Structure formats: structure tokens, C-alpha cells
Amino acid sequence: MMSRSIVSFEFKSISKGTEVTDEMIKLAEVQIVLFRVICPGRLLVILSGDEDAVRTVFNKGNEAGEGHILDSALISGIKDTVIRALTSRVMMPPKGALGLFETMTISSGIKALDSTLKGGNLNLVKLQIASGISGRLVFTVSGDVSDVEQGLKSGKDAIEARRIINTSIIRSPDEMILKYIT
Incomplete structure (x- = not known):
């Protein structure tokens, strides 16, 4: 069994972040941990799943969200x-x-x-x-x-x-x- 991992994205565009999140969750078996506007014009998305699924959506999110991502992180084996x-x-x-x-x-x-x-x-x-x-x-x-x-x-x-x-x-x-x- 693989350990639980998360991916976190902060998008500079709420609409683009929503679009990219839809693409990511359709790509691999992940769950939404958080999906919310954190301050004007910024969307925070945190997804969790096994390491392979999270790595897949992390790569997809960075590719699809290019130019609209303020910060992102992939954390394997998260506490x-x-x-x-x-x-x-x-x-x-x-x-x-x-x-x-x-x-x-x-x-x-x-x-x-x-x-x-x-x-x-x-x-x-x-x-x-x-x-x-x-x-x-x-x-x-x-x-x-x-x-x-x-x-x-x-x-x-x-x-x-x-x-x-x-x-x-x-x-x-x-x-x-x-x-x-x-």
C-alpha cells in the first residue's frame, strides 16, 4: 500500500484554477481536501491520494495551469x-x-x-x-x-x-x- 500524499496549487485565476482542477480529478483517483478562494483572485486547491495518482495530477496541474500558478507543492507521505x-x-x-x-x-x-x-x-x-x-x-x-x-x-x-x-x-x-x- 502506498502512503497518502497531497498536491497543493494556488492559482492566480479562479476560473483557470477551477478548469485545471476539473482536468486533474478526471485524470486520476484523488480526493479534494480543500477547494476555496483564499483572497481576491486566488484559488487554493489541495488534492490527496496515493503517491502515483498525486504525482500524475501534479504534473498535469503544472502543465495545464502554466502561467496561472502562484505556487504548488507535492508532498509524499504527508503526516x-x-x-x-x-x-x-x-x-x-x-x-x-x-x-x-x-x-x-x-x-x-x-x-x-x-x-x-x-x-x-x-x-x-x-x-x-x-x-x-x-x-x-x-x-x-x-x-x-x-x-x-x-x-x-x-x-x-x-x-x-x-x-x-x-x-x-x-x-x-x-x-x-x-x-x-x-
């Missing part, structure tokens, strides 16, 4: 925590240090999140996707300081530096910060 976070608001309470990671695009942010979680023994505390934050992705993880440091490093290494707005580590967060983070 279940990431899929759950994309489809619900259930997160873990913070324990220990906090790590915050902010990206220019959602596709790169999801890739960084998956690598961050794989890079350390961390809990995902919060995931913010685009709405009201100009198409950005911000996530917060928690754990031991060394795990947070290693996780954020793994996230940084997974994406282009130009896609990263900032990363921060709060070693001992104040209770008021924890109240507003969750």
Missing part, C-alpha cells in the same frame, strides 16, 4: 496531522516552547509544516490559512526547545528561502500569549 489540520480546527494544546513559522504562500507553508512535524517531536497548536492574512500560512508548534529548533530548521530546509516571511521560537511563552494562540 496525518497535516491533513486533519487542513480539514478541521482540532489542534493540540501547547506544551513547552512555541515555534511559529510564516510563509508567503500556502503551498510552501504546508510543505514546511509537514517537514517541521517530521523533524521533531512536536504538537501542532494552530494553523492559519490565508483568510484575512493576504494568502499567507502561519503555523504554531510546541514541544521541547531542541525539538522546536530542529523542527523549524527542517521546515526551512524544505522550501525556498524567498517563501519564508519569518520563523520565531518562544522558549517560555507567557500565559497571556498561550491564551491568544489557542
Whole structure:
């Protein structure tokens, strides 16, 4: 059995993104995880399936959407925590240090999140996707300081530096910060 994988596309055109998504889902057995306008004129599409199907639609999407794609990512063997976070608001309470990671695009942010979680023994505390934050992705993880440091490093290494707005580590967060983070 192949591991679950996802593909994420951010289209600069809602109509073109819808057209390309229709082509992709007709091409291989994939499911729509997210399909929504994330800010004026931008469409976010996330599809999941086995690695071969996702790779097929990733190639098709990049070809058919050429010139209309702001960012895209293919993530093989994605952590279940990431899929759950994309489809619900259930997160873990913070324990220990906090790590915050902010990206220019959602596709790169999801890739960084998956690598961050794989890079350390961390809990995902919060995931913010685009709405009201100009198409950005911000996530917060928690754990031991060394795990947070290693996780954020793994996230940084997974994406282009130009896609990263900032990363921060709060070693001992104040209770008021924890109240507003969750």
C-alpha cells in the first residue's frame, strides 16, 4: 500500500484554477481536501491520494495551469496531522516552547509544516490559512526547545528561502500569549 500524499496549487485565476482542477480529478483517483478562494483572485486547491495518482495530477496541474500558478507543492507521505489540520480546527494544546513559522504562500507553508512535524517531536497548536492574512500560512508548534529548533530548521530546509516571511521560537511563552494562540 502506498502512503497518502497531497498536491497543493494556488492559482492566480479562479476560473483557470477551477478548469485545471476539473482536468486533474478526471485524470486520476484523488480526493479534494480543500477547494476555496483564499483572497481576491486566488484559488487554493489541495488534492490527496496515493503517491502515483498525486504525482500524475501534479504534473498535469503544472502543465495545464502554466502561467496561472502562484505556487504548488507535492508532498509524499504527508503526516496525518497535516491533513486533519487542513480539514478541521482540532489542534493540540501547547506544551513547552512555541515555534511559529510564516510563509508567503500556502503551498510552501504546508510543505514546511509537514517537514517541521517530521523533524521533531512536536504538537501542532494552530494553523492559519490565508483568510484575512493576504494568502499567507502561519503555523504554531510546541514541544521541547531542541525539538522546536530542529523542527523549524527542517521546515526551512524544505522550501525556498524567498517563501519564508519569518520563523520565531518562544522558549517560555507567557500565559497571556498561550491564551491568544489557542
